[in-house]
Amino acid sequence: MTAAIIDGKAFAATLREKVAALVPAFEAAAGRRPGLTVVIVGEDAASQVYVRSKGKATEAAGMVSTTHRLPADTTQDDLLALIGTLNADPTVDGILVQLPLPKHIDEQVVIATIDPDKDVDGFHVVNVGRLGVGQEGFVPCTPLGCIMLLEDRLGDLSGLNAVVVGRSNIVGKPMAQLLLAKSCTVTIAHSRTQDLPGVCRRADILVAAVGRPEMIKGDWIKPGATVIDVGINRIDNRTDGGEGGTRLVGDVDFAEAVEVAGAITPVPGGVGPMTIAVLLRNTLVSAYRREGVALGKGSI
DSSP: OOOEEEOOHHHHHHHHHHHHHHHHHHHHHSSSSOEEEEEEEOOHHHHHHHHHHHHHHHTTTHHHHHHEOTTTTOOHHHHHHHHHHHHHHHTOEEEOSSSSSSSSHHHHHHEEEEEGGGOOOOOHHHHHHHHHOSSOOOOOOHHHHHHHHHHHOOOOOOOOEEEOOOOOTHHHHHHHHHHHHHOOOEEETTTTTTTTHHHHOSSSEEEESSTTTOOOGGGGGGGOOEEEOOOOOEEEEGGTTSSSSSEESSBOOOHHHHTTSSEEEEEETSHHHHHHHHHHHHHHHHHHHHHHHHOTTHHH
């Protein structure tokens, strides 16, 4: 048996189209387009690429994209002052401060300064709390994208055994909360879990978000399980007998896992494209909520 490939790229494209289709109705009702503002501090190369991608995707969806590019020596007070201005700007529906920040700036203080109702990244402690108690708020984009892929593949997730390998605030913990909300039986595992392979083998749904290339092997996976690989790791091709250069791999050994799992996300082309698509979705939802415009249930 070879696993079905979960095409995150295609699903993300459909989600972006749904978002774009809902923008004109919002503009007609509110007299403006939804707006996402991204703040980037410094010259981190990967962050620059991500920010450009977010800007292009926002504009392609018909929304207003604004980017504030600040030098690496920007003070924390100046950054907080900018966030305060964006909090007060009625045309800004989503605020995203690109991480990582320079070491002299406290990321937690910055995140805590963002208006929770404009925190489309879902990192503010208020939104973390809302997720934990089942209230309406914003959920981090990557785990929400994973849930969308799982429900599209499996339908009702109720009663399934789910194992999340990884306990980060950005993916692991919110992923577990989302699965709990779908009535899964959830285990959070990590590098110190005893008999980690045995824990993984019990999973109907296995989410790998540990940040270690190809750590999860094929014999860790329950036959027929659905595997969501959140990892994005760049490795040296020569370690695998390649001709040199680098390539992207996930946290799951794909070549082994695809022979055991029922369905699996590839890397690249699986979870990755969902992150920006869900960011657009969260920005649109924020705009509708803030203007008091009704958004049809189940529309996105």
